[in-house]
Every structure is written in C-alpha cells, then in structure tokens.
Amino acid sequence: MMTVGSALLLLPLLTGVRAAAVLPSNGYASSKIEVVRNPVYPLDVVDKFAEATMPKIEAYMAKKIAAGKNNKCTLETAAVRREWSDMSEAQRQEYTGAINCLLKLPPKSDKKKFPGALNRYDDFVAFHMTHAMQLHDNLNLFGAHKYYVWLFEKALREECGYTGYQPVWKSQPMSPGTVADNLQQYMNYDRYADDPWNSPLLNGNASSLGGNGVLEPTYKGVAQPGRTPNIIASGGGGGCVKAGPFSDMVVSLGPTSMSTGTNLPKNPRSDGTGSNPRCLRRDVNKNAFMGARADRAFHLLNNSKDMDTFYNELLGTPPPKNDPYPWGIHTAGHYVAAVDPGGDPFTSPGDPLFYFHHTSLDRLWWIWQMQDPTNRLHALPLVDTNMTMPMKRAVDPNKATVNMEWLGPVIKLSETHDQLGGNGGAFCYIYV
Numbered sequence: 001m002m003t004v005g006s007a008l009l010l011l012p013l014l015t016g017v018r019a020a021a022v023l024p025s026n027g028y029a030s031s032k033i034e035v036v037r038n039p040v041y042p043l044d045v046v047d048k049f050a051e052a053t054m055p056k057i058e059a060y061m062a063k064k065i066a067a068g069k070n071n072k073c074t075l076e077t078a079a080v081r082r083e084w085s086d087m088s089e090a091q092r093q094e095y096t097g098a099i100n101c102l103l104k105l106p107p108k109s110d111k112k113k114f115p116g117a118l119n120r121y122d123d124f125v126a127f128h129m130t131h132a133m134q135l136h137d138n139l140n141l142f143g144a145h146k147y148y149v150w151l152f153e154k155a156l157r158e159e160c161g162y163t164g165y166q167p168v169w170k171s172q173p174m175s176p177g178t179v180a181d182n183l184q185q186y187m188n189y190d191r192y193a194d195d196p197w198n199s200p201l202l203n204g205n206a207s208s209l210g211g212n213g214v215l216e217p218t219y220k221g222v223a224q225p226g227r228t229p230n231i232i233a234s235g236g237g238g239g240c241v242k243a244g245p246f247s248d249m250v251v252s253l254g255p256t257s258m259s260t261g262t263n264l265p266k267n268p269r270s271d272g273t274g275s276n277p278r279c280l281r282r283d284v285n286k287n288a289f290m291g292a293r294a295d296r297a298f299h300l301l302n303n304s305k306d307m308d309t310f311y312n313e314l315l316g317t318p319p320p321k322n323d324p325y326p327w328g329i330h331t332a333g334h335y336v337a338a339v340d341p342g343g344d345p346f347t348s349p350g351d352p353l354f355y356f357h358h359t360s361l362d363r364l365w366w367i368w369q370m371q372d373p374t375n376r377l378h379a380l381p382l383v384d385t386n387m388t389m390p391m392k393r394a395v396d397p398n399k400a401t402v403n404m405e406w407l408g409p410v411i412k413l414s415e416t417h418d419q420l421g422g423n424g425g426a427f428c429y430i431y432v
C-alpha cells in the first residue's frame with residue numbers, strides 16, 4: 001500500500017513521465033481523438049473509469065454506424081470537450097473572451113418580459129429563471145440541461161467566433177495527486193482540496209474563470225435543511241469578484257426570492273426580471289468542493305445500478321449520514337463558488353461557472369449511460385425521491401419534448417439522451 005509520503009514522492013516522477021510520454025497511451029488510443037493531459041493532474045479514479053469505458057463506447061458506435069443510425073456522427077468527427085486545466089492558457093482566454101463577447105451582444109429575448117436581460121448572455125439566464133421548474137424535473141434535469149449547455153456553446157461559437165467547445169471541470173480539478181484507490185490517497189486529496197483559491201479555475205488570474213469574491217461578513221453560506229451539517233459554511237467570500245476576466249461583469253437579472261446572497265440590491269420587479277445592474281458575487285468554497293470529489297463521483301458511477309439510484313445519489317437523497325459534506329454532487333457543484341447570481345437556483349447560469357458544473361454532470365451521466373447503453377441510454381428517474389425537485393410522471397417520456405423557446409428549436413426529449421448522434425446528429429461530442 002502506498003503511503004502519503006511515497007505518493008508525494010511519486011507525484012513528480014509521474015508528472016515527468018506523463019509530460020514526456022507520447023499521448024495517448026490510454027483508452028482513447030484506438031481512435032483518432034486527441035488527448036491532452038495537464039501533467040499537474042494525474043488521472044483521477046473517474047478519469048480512469050472513463051478511459052476504461054472507451055471500448056464500450058466504440059462498440060456502441062460501431063453498432064449504430066452499422067445500423068445507419070449515427071446521423072453522420074463518429075468518434076473521429078466528434079467535438080471534444082476538455083477539462084479547463086487541460087486547455088492551454090490561450091484556449092482558456094479564448095473561452096472567457098467569447099463569454100465577454102456574448103455579454104456585449106444585444107439580447108434576443110422579449111424586452112417587455114425581460115427588461116433585465118441586457119445582452120445575449122442574459123437570454124440564457126432569462127430562460128433558466130423562468131423555466132427552472134421544468135428544467136429541474138426528473139425528465140429534464142439531464143437532457144434539457146444537455147441541450148441548454150449545447151445551445152450556449154453554439155452561441156459562443158457562432159456569434160462570438162469561439163473555436164473550441166464548452167470546457168468542463170472534473171470532480172476535483174484542483175487536487176493534484178488524487179488517485180482514490182486507498183485511504184492514504186484520499187487524504188492526499190483532501191490536503192490539496194484545501195486550496196481551491198489557488199486553482200487554475202478560480203485563482204483570479206487572466207486565464208482563470210475569475211477569482212473569489214471579497215469578504216462579505218453577512219454571508220454565512222448556503223442553508224441545507226434536512227442535512228447534517230445543515231449549512232455549506234462560507235469559504236470567506238460572498239462579495240464582489242475583483243480579479244480575472246469577469247471582474248467587470250454586469251449582472252442584471254435577479255435576485256429572486258431563492259437567492260442565497262446577502263446585501264444585494266433589490267430587483268425592481270418582484271420576479272427578478274427587471275434591470276438590476278450589479279457585480280458578480282462569489283464565495284470560493286472548499287466545503288462545497290469536497291462534496292463533489294472524484295471518489296464520490298466514482299461511487300455514483302460504479303454503484304448505481306439503475307437511474308433512480310443514480311439520480312438520488314447525485315441529489316444527495318437520502319442525505320448520507322456521518323458525512324461532513326453530505327450535499328450530493330449536484331448541490332455541491334453548484335456552490336463551489338456561487339453567491340449571486342450563481343447561488344440562486346433561478347438565475348444560476350448568470351455565473352459562467354454554471355456551465356462548467358452542468359457540463360460536468362453531463363459527463364458523469366454519459367459515462368454512466370455508456371456502461372450499458374442498451375439499458376441506460378434512455379433511462380429516466382421515475383421513483384419519488386423526496387427531494388424538492390419536481391416529479392413529472394403523467395407525461396409519456398416517449399412523447400416529451402424540450403422547448404427552449406427563444407434559445408433554440410423544440411426537440412424530442414429522447415434526442416437529448418444521445419450526445420453521439422442525437423438531435424439529428426447536431427449533438428456529436430465526447431469528454432476527454
């Protein structure tokens with residue numbers, strides 16, 4: 001068994017080997033997918049699981065192609081969504097630059113309904129805030145969000161000239177050395193996770209997604225009724241973000257009655273749709289990050305035999321006992337830095353981090369589906385979860401559609417379940 005000390009000694013060696021190795025030397029090798037790995041972050045247990053799934057994905061695609069049902073999508077033509085740290089600094093800045101471009105383009109949503117939507121970026125926030133119930137019911141949590149993020153990625157590419165794809169953050173991107181194979185390495189993980197503030201994602205430098213918010217003493221964290229502990233305690237931020245590419249971002253929609261922020265200017269409309277220009281507020285929060293670490297994601301993937309189990313564990317239902325971070329990955333991921341608008345379930349896409357989190361969930365869903373595509377591709381959670389998430393049971397899933405209104409055309413829900421050929425082949429991407 002490896003000790004903490006030997007794991008730490010090994011890390012630089014591994015790093016050196018990986019940096020020098022000709023990639024790919026892994027599950028992606030048999031296709032032509034370009035694999036780029038940041039040597040600072042050795043593969044975590046979920047990455048390894050994903051690589052080990054590649055033969056199943058190849059078999060699934062071969063079958064689809066043979067049946068003529070792949071809509072021209074192949075693993076060779078698939079777009080590749082990458083982890084933030086695996087992207088070059090130039091690519092990261094191209095991404096944040098494209099978001100800043102959307103923030104300057106005129107909105108297309110109805111100005112009377114959404115006087116607070118000041119730009120194209122806000123069009124997406126406006127949709128989410130008025131459709132939160134549908135977007136989060138059991139039929140739509142995964143599929144509708146897949147489509148929503150894809151439409152956002154499309155807007156970045158087509159309206160702002162972004163040449164990449166939506167980045168993802170993996171369960172614990174800021175914890176070099178995580179290989180959750182034994183207890184020592186879990187501890188190794190925890191040690192590094194103490195410092196999300198200095199991570200490439202949130203350290204506030206020019207190639208990050210911006211930094212922490214300044215200390216807002218009235219911000220105590222995010223209440224978690226029914227769980228023990230019953231709060232994701234503040235990580236020491238809560239106020240305006242002053243560093244990085246979104247330090248000048250103007251947030252306008254919201255807050256709504258569900259906001260977790262404190263000392264926020266009130267929206268002139270009671271439903272939050274009015275114009276309310278203010279700064280982006282964050283709390284970079286280790287207590288939230290810990291609830292989304294790779295060993296939890298791996299447990300979710302490896303132990304969920306059916307969709308109900310997967311869904312419940314993802315949402316933290318029932319709350320795990322004797323767990324200092326019992327939030328469930330969905331909640332945990334939402335609060336890794338969220339305050340305003342990120343911490344408001346209605347306006348959460350108002351923080352660009354939202355797209356990383358839902359892309360991350362999309363990746364986990366895909367890895368889970370691909371363990372057994374025949375039985376899992378179209379699986380939906382149908383059992384009561386006792387969650388605040390709305391349950392839609394009366395609807396026949398085969399007839400259900402996803403209507404994104406001003407964001408994009410109506411498509412069948414079943415199309416949103418297949419990222420390799422769904423939506424007439426418009427969905428054609430993988431996670432590396």
Ligand SMILES: *[C@@H]1O[C@H](CO)[C@@H](O)[C@H](O)[C@H]1NC(C)=O
Pocket residue numbers: 089198199200203205206207208
């Ligand atoms: C930003 O931080 C990352 C992670 O620490 C580092 O790799 C990178 O060089 C920094 N970039 C700039 C422009 O400061």
Ligand SMILES: *[C@@H]1O[C@H](CO)[C@@H](O)[C@H](O)[C@H]1NC(C)=O
Pocket residue numbers: 302303
């Ligand atoms: C993953 O699941 C399999 C099958 O249930 C089980 O045998 C195995 O021990 C699990 N792996 C880990 C690391 O928990």
Ligand SMILES: *[C@@H]1O[C@H](CO)[C@@H](O)[C@H](O)[C@H]1NC(C)=O
Pocket residue numbers: 312317318384385386
């Ligand atoms: C839902 O609540 C009921 C009654 O409290 C309980 O018996 C059941 O186990 C709960 N289900 C889940 C999935 O937590």
